[in-house]
Amino acid sequence: MERVCNVALIGQQFMGRAHSNAYLKVAKFFDVPLTPVLHTVAARDQEGVERFAQRWGWQQATTRWREIADNDAINLVDVCTPNDVHAEQSIAMLEAGKHVACEKPLADTLEHARAMKAAAAKAKGKTFVWFNYRRCPAVALAYQLVREGRIGRLYHVRASYLQSWGGPDTPLVWRFEKKRAGSGAHGDLNAHIIDLARFLTGDQITEVTGGIAETFIKERVKPGSKSGERGRSDVDDCVVFLARFKQGAVASFEATRLATGHQNANYIELNGSAGALRWNFEDMNLLWFYDNQEDARTAGWRRIMCTSGGHHPYADAWWPDAHIIGYEHGFVNMTADILRVLGGQQPLLPLPDFADAYETQRVLEAALLAAKHRSAVKMSEVK
Amino acid sequence: MERVCNVALIGQQFMGRAHSNAYLKVAKFFDVPLTPVLHTVAARDQEGVERFAQRWGWQQATTRWREIADNDAINLVDVCTPNDVHAEQSIAMLEAGKHVACEKPLADTLEHARAMKAAAAKAKGKTFVWFNYRRCPAVALAYQLVREGRIGRLYHVRASYLQSWGGPDTPLVWRFEKKRAGSGAHGDLNAHIIDLARFLTGDQITEVTGGIAETFIKERVKPGSKSGERGRSDVDDCVVFLARFKQGAVASFEATRLATGHQNANYIELNGSAGALRWNFEDMNLLWFYDNQEDARTAGWRRIMCTSGGHHPYADAWWPDAHIIGYEHGFVNMTADILRVLGGQQPLLPLPDFADAYETQRVLEAALLAAKHRSAVKMSEVK
Amino acid sequence: MERVCNVALIGQQFMGRAHSNAYLKVAKFFDVPLTPVLHTVAARDQEGVERFAQRWGWQQATTRWREIADNDAINLVDVCTPNDVHAEQSIAMLEAGKHVACEKPLADTLEHARAMKAAAAKAKGKTFVWFNYRRCPAVALAYQLVREGRIGRLYHVRASYLQSWGGPDTPLVWRFEKKRAGSGAHGDLNAHIIDLARFLTGDQITEVTGGIAETFIKERVKPGSKSGERGRSDVDDCVVFLARFKQGAVASFEATRLATGHQNANYIELNGSAGALRWNFEDMNLLWFYDNQEDARTAGWRRIMCTSGGHHPYADAWWPDAHIIGYEHGFVNMTADILRVLGGQQPLLPLPDFADAYETQRVLEAALLAAKHRSAVKMSEVK
């Protein structure tokens, strides 16, 4: 008999849509031990949540997210709300005995994140954080290659997440309000590349040695304002920072919404004694690998198309070689791993939980402190 | 009240899967006038078809495809079988008054294709052929730019579809048997790029001026054979040919399964007096455009990331800018257009029907004749 | 004591300049057994040739090229004139006992080429043809890899030389006049890629199976004409053709001056059972290599930067790794090999002589015949 996992989703915006799609597709493409059921969706707007439920096939819709905690049928709660409510919602669900999958960054503040980590430690439910890019096949292959020693002693980590939608004409949506979002590009984008750097290297950051946080556009038009009323945009447009890893690597990170020319360039590169790796989400199916142990005559960056069933992570589930996959597939791949874990199996690659995401949040915090104090910050000082 | 389109699918292999996914997703991402219902799937293997129906949510499964014709509830029949049965199945369904969407190439032989075109002309149902690459947003944008005069007088069409899975170790699957497949790389891959060339240029081929069809690997191990028994691989591994378009352009086409290094390089380039375009499926979200009317000082190939909602075809339906889409999205986009047509609306771009695909089939035939006779073949000679 | 090679140059246009630069630089960068002396330059225009000699350091200038034959001091004659006088000048110099290095294509007509080959066979001087692209380090590495079996059984050769300077606004220079140039893009560009294909594969073409030669722009303004007087442009703007190699490979060739967007895209690709290679002059320092014997998990096109001294052909002579070289360096590298041969040493790679270039000329001829007769032409029919 088919085993199911009843899912409740809180939030119905961009991430609500991406996650709904993942629940819809996962059991079609993967053999998962639990089949997800789109049980309940909760959001603030009555009409909106009903329309969303109708479209995506959620069985129930509600504007009262706390009802989910009380519903014994629900196994997994997926938190896709703005960052300022992650803690409240996640903790409530953990206390109700649910498994919780929360969007990144873990929280709006380090204090909230710490509370979430603590709640997770006490809970019987499992926690997950949607660092979806770990599940791009090229990133997963990179993870494997690092573990196989193909990079060797790591010298450099070079990570940047460049977008350009935050120009002066973009209105004051919630992502530009500090009280809702916690931060700007930093929590939205640096969170991803810090996670990727920690995940790929398996190492931890010991110091942020310098940082800059800048708000270039300080006022924006309020959304829907007919008179062009403007409000304060008080989150960072960009945060860049430098860091050291415990085993010695030197790292740089940059997140920005004003990198004209780049729409979604989530980039990471590792350079080591035995080899090097680089990946850019805009060509997400490709991993570039440089094998430094190859004969110098024929050594070169290799363009690895990570779509080959039987050879590349998650590729069996999808299409023939080089019939490329896209953004949404990272979520489906991650959902498959979550369902494996909830069904008692191993994920293909480690999944980030609240404790893990808390470490990423500490690095976010350290970068802001370094920018604020214009000096280095040791991670041991960030609690 | 919601209007539905009951769909029947014949075939449950690669294309059956791609199409099922499209029916599953289309009404989630697009506002379509008809909602597709996964009504019936038919395939030869009882157990297989039931498992497939269960996984994908088809309401009924059958091993007798002819039953579909008799079921008045079914509106659209989707033919995803090997090429040698396209004609029989499509014609039966057209005669039963169904709309038919058939996989490409239209048929295994020109004779079959001609019969299908004739049946379509008499039928009240509409016909569609799954030339899915027309619906990649970058291709759709290319189509628009050509029509806006951004290419000008066309000099060159350069099209190739390079794969490499057909090496000597690949077993003798149906795609290598002439009686099942009709042809090899030619019908499988050249069909796509001939369609793209005809679609983008809006012009017709008047002559194939030379061609080569080659079977490099003449024997292959039979699938499942324990003793390594070998059989004859009698389709082309590659077909290359040259052609002229009515308005004067010079064109080359190449399809091969032995282009070591390329997995799915479906490529087309147009060079004209006012500009040039090129596209490669392996970077399907990108269109490269060269504006020849730009100042020579700053002119250059532009890398257009065709993912911007409000600006690029089909992009509104999907994710934020540069959150890239993949292979399967071409099918979803095409399904949206099919449902628009069946619901009385306009497709975003012209859809290929049997009459249109028959013209592509004629070019396929002309190329084989040119290769066989080692001389030019005028299209007027190919009936 | 230093041994010298007295050089005479006929022609002072584009190639005269490129060759003068090569003679100037070669002994600075290479240890060559003979030092070239810029002895005499000959050209039709008295004032022009004197100015050229002055600028480049040629010791003597003359408008009477035949005087070179009579000058016993001159060892090597370098023919850089339009194609229609290659035969007359080269044969005269061979008969005078000189070594001759002639620009490509060998001649304007096959008849002339045949006479040149015959003269070379009887002469005591050595002959060379300036197929300079063989000496790009990336091409030279490709040559070595093919010989080491890294490509295996060859399936495909895909060669094109795409330029775009031949639009309707380009005036009627000698390159557009058949009586001067012999052909258009064909002799100018296809000559290069036919040579590259023959050189890299080590195989010979046995049949041209189809071809198209097209003159899109049939009239052009005469250079210097104040009244805009127009004359007939009677050479091909493009020639594309298909061919078979003796050992079975299927090949395509394309040369055009109307490939909008490409300025100098001299491209060749080989796909074989063991690997694949591709090279584009616009990134001339790079060779892309795909090793098909690598583990499928990490196989990919390798970007080999062919600039590493001690590892890559000709790289010792130049700059540190990835301090890239350009167009002119192919000529310098070739001049080094010519001087090695004249000094009794081995060239790094085989140099094309008149007999070799005659084979390329036969393929050029076969392609034109195939285009003219709209049918295949066996090479054995082209004498």
Place this chain on the structure above:
Amino acid sequence: MERVCNVALIGQQFMGRAHSNAYLKVAKFFDVPLTPVLHTVAARDQEGVERFAQRWGWQQATTRWREIADNDAINLVDVCTPNDVHAEQSIAMLEAGKHVACEKPLADTLEHARAMKAAAAKAKGKTFVWFNYRRCPAVALAYQLVREGRIGRLYHVRASYLQSWGGPDTPLVWRFEKKRAGSGAHGDLNAHIIDLARFLTGDQITEVTGGIAETFIKERVKPGSKSGERGRSDVDDCVVFLARFKQGAVASFEATRLATGHQNANYIELNGSAGALRWNFEDMNLLWFYDNQEDARTAGWRRIMCTSGGHHPYADAWWPDAHIIGYEHGFVNMTADILRVLGGQQPLLPLPDFADAYETQRVLEAALLAAKHRSAVKMSEVK
């Protein structure tokens, strides 16, 4: 009558060779008001300097560089020695009334650099510093586009110079000794990209907000040591730092000799409100430009091949379009501009003098201070 510029060169290693080549070629390719004469070369090794003079055509060779100061015939002295003697030699030559062109970085220490700037201010001779990359045509075009407002308000500067030759097997050459080189990757590579950033933006750095300097490989084998004796490598292998520009831009810089996979990736990118630019020396003929004022539908990074005579800086001097140039051409282009200035003409683009290079040296110093003190350093504190 021809006007000449008698040049003396001090140093005969890598840069001595690159500069000799420039003097040899410049008057062949450019119409310069002064023709350079290779008058005297000085270096420490008697036999070496004589061989060098012989090969490159220097009229005289000496081991006593001070003699140059006493030779009235010499106009321009070119200093290509290790960084620790730049000051002594340059100041001596300025005091002797010579024009001086010094290799970069200006000096080994800020104190030396300051003395050089002061000497230049008092001297009647002109000074130049060999920041050769300014003269790559693509960089020069970038400079022009910035000035034309095509970038608009500048948000980001992203500069890195990635090499990989500094692995543990590389012996202890002078570049790894602090007393000779002053610094490692920092002075060698960051000097270039700081200069490029200052040159392109026309803005000045006001603060270095954080930095890391790291020596990963602390011991190396002494060159020529048979017993494998090791010595201390006491320069940085990498220096990364963050900075702010006066007009608000946020910048990052990275120089390293351990970026496995990159041989000479000198990279700079600017993102502004109106557009963006990026350039990588490994494709030095290309400038990538993103016009943010273009219609979003067809906007994209443009690959501008900066080789078109009549349109691109310095391109007239060289070969036809896309017949690419290489590393050495930056030096030739710069030599042309130096000769223009010495001959009373304008350079095509501004040339860096000692005062200008001193500003770059101050930034180098600030970065080291920031790394040492683990805190931000205002440029006003670096004198």
